[in-house]
Amino acid sequence: MLTQLIIMSAVTYRLVRFIVIDAIFDGPRDKVHGWLFDRKQPWALKVQQGLACNACMSVWMSAFVVWMAILWDVSVKLPIAQWLACSTGALVFAIIIDPED
Secondary structure, rough: OOOHHHHHHHHHHHHHHHHHHHHHHHHHHHHHHHHHHHOOOOHHHHHHHHHOOOOHHHHHHHHHHHHHHHHHHOOOOHHHHHHHHHHHHHHHHHHHHHHOO
16 A cells, blocks of 8 residues: 555656646646636636645645546545545655755
8 A cells, every 4th residue: 555655646746747847838837827817816816826836736636646546446445545645745756856846
């Protein structure tokens, strides 16, 4: 179970980094942020802030990773605990690998 959690945390970290930081998604990221900014609604500002936040994105991405593990029939005991632990593990990876971000 610990090995599975470490792997899922690493996957979560990498997916969050793709969305929040990596240059490969600069164009789509800028378009989404611009579209949200143009809405001028409080909910859009919150979504925009969430998409720019490693900690925020790791919560939602870890939920996706745990859900995919369940769909692929990987034994996931205590999925809610795995979800939160996976998010935390992704943040640990972020701190170790990208201390300046």
